[in-house]
Amino acid sequence: MLAAIDKLPEKRRKIFLMSNIEGLKYAEIADQLNVSVNTVKTQIKLA
Known part of the structure; x- marks a missing residue:
């Protein structure tokens, strides 16, 4: 699974990890990344 995550585009990987590893809510991720x-x-x- 880690190999698949490593193949993701940088921003998509960051969002995926923030959600699934750090446990942040979508709104928190959006605020931090200004999206x-x-x-x-x-x-x-897409991830």
């Missing part, structure tokens, strides 16, 4: 909540949702879905 919309919909961007976070889309990136997690």
Whole structure:
């Protein structure tokens, strides 16, 4: 699984890890990265 995560584009990997490893909510991730909540949702879905 780690190999698959490493292959993700940098920003998508960061969002995925913030959500799944750090346990942050979508809104918290969006605030920290200055993106919309919909961007976070889309990136997690694509990951």
